[in-house]
Amino acid sequence: MAHIFFDHISTTPLDPRVFEEMKPYFLEWYGNPSSHIHDQGQAALKAVDAARTRVAGLIHARPQEIVFTSGATEANNLAIKGAAEAYEKRGRHIVVSEVEHFSVMNALLPLRNRGYEVTPLKVDSDGKADPEDVRRAIRPDTILVSVMHANSEIGTIEPVAEIGRIAREREVLFHTDATASAGHIPLDVEAAGADLVTLSAHNFYGPKGVGALYVREGVRLASQIDGGFQERGFRAGTENVPGIAGMGAAAAIAKEEMAPWAGKLRRLGKRLWDGIGATVSHLHFTGHPVDRLPGHVSFWVEYAEGESLLLFLNVHGVMAASGSACSSNLRGRDEEDLVASPVLRAIGVPSDICTGSITFSLGKGNTEEEVDSVLRVLPVIAKRLWEMSPTYLDYQKQKVQGGG
Ligand code: PMP
Numbered sequence: 001m002a003h004i005f006f007d008h009i010s011t012t013p014l015d016p017r018v019f020e021e022m023k024p025y026f027l028e029w030y031g032n033p034s035s036h037i038h039d040q041g042q043a044a045l046k047a048v049d050a051a052r053t054r055v056a057g058l059i060h061a062r063p064q065e066i067v068f069t070s071g072a073t074e075a076n077n078l079a080i081k082g083a084a085e086a087y088e089k090r091g092r093h094i095v096v097s098e099v100e101h102f103s104v105m106n107a108l109l110p111l112r113n114r115g116y117e118v119t120p121l122k123v124d125s126d127g128k129a130d131p132e133d134v135r136r137a138i139r140p141d142t143i144l145v146s147v148m149h150a151n152s153e154i155g156t157i158e159p160v161a162e163i164g165r166i167a168r169e170r171e172v173l174f175h176t177d178a179t180a181s182a183g184h185i186p187l188d189v190e191a192a193g194a195d196l197v198t199l200s201a202h203n204f205y206g207p208k209g210v211g212a213l214y215v216r217e218g219v220r221l222a223s224q225i226d227g228g229f230q231e232r233g234f235r236a237g238t239e240n241v242p243g244i245a246g247m248g249a250a251a252a253i254a255k256e257e258m259a260p261w262a263g264k265l266r267r268l269g270k271r272l273w274d275g276i277g278a279t280v281s282h283l284h285f286t287g288h289p290v291d292r293l294p295g296h297v298s299f300w301v302e303y304a305e306g307e308s309l310l311l312f313l314n315v316h317g318v319m320a321a322s323g324s325a326c327s328s329n330l331r332g333r334d335e336e337d338l339v340a341s342p343v344l345r346a347i348g349v350p351s352d353i354c355t356g357s358i359t360f361s362l363g364k365g366n367t368e369e370e371v372d373s374v375l376r377v378l379p380v381i382a383k384r385l386w387e388m389s390p391t392y393l394d395y396q397k398q399k400v401q402g403g404g
Helices: 016-022 039-058 072-086 101-115 131-137 162-169 239-277 306-315 342-347 368-387 390-399
Strands: 066-069 091-097 116-122 142-148 173-177 196-200 209-215 283-285 294-302 321-323 357-361
Touching: 016 101, 016 390, 039 066, 039 239, 066 072, 072 142, 072 173, 072 196, 072 209, 091 101, 101 116, 116 131, 131 142, 131 162, 142 162, 239 283, 239 294, 239 368, 306 321, 306 357, 306 368, 357 390, 368 390
Parallel strands: 091 116, 091 142, 142 173, 173 196
Antiparallel strands: 066 209, 196 209, 283 294, 294 357, 321 357
16 A cells, blocks of 8 residues: 655654764763763763754854754743743733644743733734734734744745844844744744744654754743753753754755755645646635645645545545644534634634645655645545535535526
């Protein structure tokens, strides 16, 4: 059976070159960077410093501005809670787009409980935030604006440079979550006007369990983990040296190879997009048609549950992701059972006919043949699901009765 991995937005396979660079720090150089009085510690410290330089290079930052974390979730928590607490005296108002990842949205909950106010920024039907809305949302007590660089679920790239410029004019910190985009499309922290940027290694062919927060020099953050003084006091705890070395290697490779990867992925993505559009009826693409991540194709199909599509795709050896169902009404489930996708809701997908979306996210290892295999099975699966859907059968009946 085929084994087609179209879910690179959830994670990417480790590049074997990255693994080679990690290996010595498991078995040979196992020292603790804080114990740099001896050779083992020195080797570990050197590895962490080298990785810091490489990760900084990916986003045109300075090495001392990179804080290693356990991943994007921790980096987002540190950015949001850390900035909110450090700048509390200046104000308690935060502006965020309504399509942020849960690790941003849920980091705001304890702050809200402590009296911080959050203004959600609406997005248009392609999922884009309007920089002018950011300007309007900023108040004298605003301390932070957070808008992601690209959306995992619908692929849309946000106008971060314009938003960053406005935030800077108003002397408000700007955080962007670049988990989905870093290593895939260029990101320059200066051009983006970003003060805080979230990165995740496993999203660009690096290892899991390691990420980073870019913290512009001079920006203060309240540490969210109490302990020692690693990472300049921003993040206590012995560093994940093999993981950090892996993130550095992955960043260096991505910097070199991002442009050819993106070229290939754009080509494959277009083939998939055009093919799906031509062969599957009742289909609605989501996200911006042009300003989107390379190789990212997302859509929903009327009368076909996203989860069912995924299960059938998996039976055919095709692995993809689903934005959760918009509505449980068609399935007669309780509201409690429903995990609605805030992103689909935010872009105005109608809850009465959409029961979940699909995200195909291609990676550098995918091929045209794999795209063509998916194009062969998807229409068959959709037809099979429609035949099992009472609402589709009702729709067909109405069509016949209406003569349409
Ligand atoms: N931000 C975005 C945009 C994401 O898509 C994700 C999930 N991959 C995260 C943050 C959290 O990443 P992780 O689960 O790797 O910490």
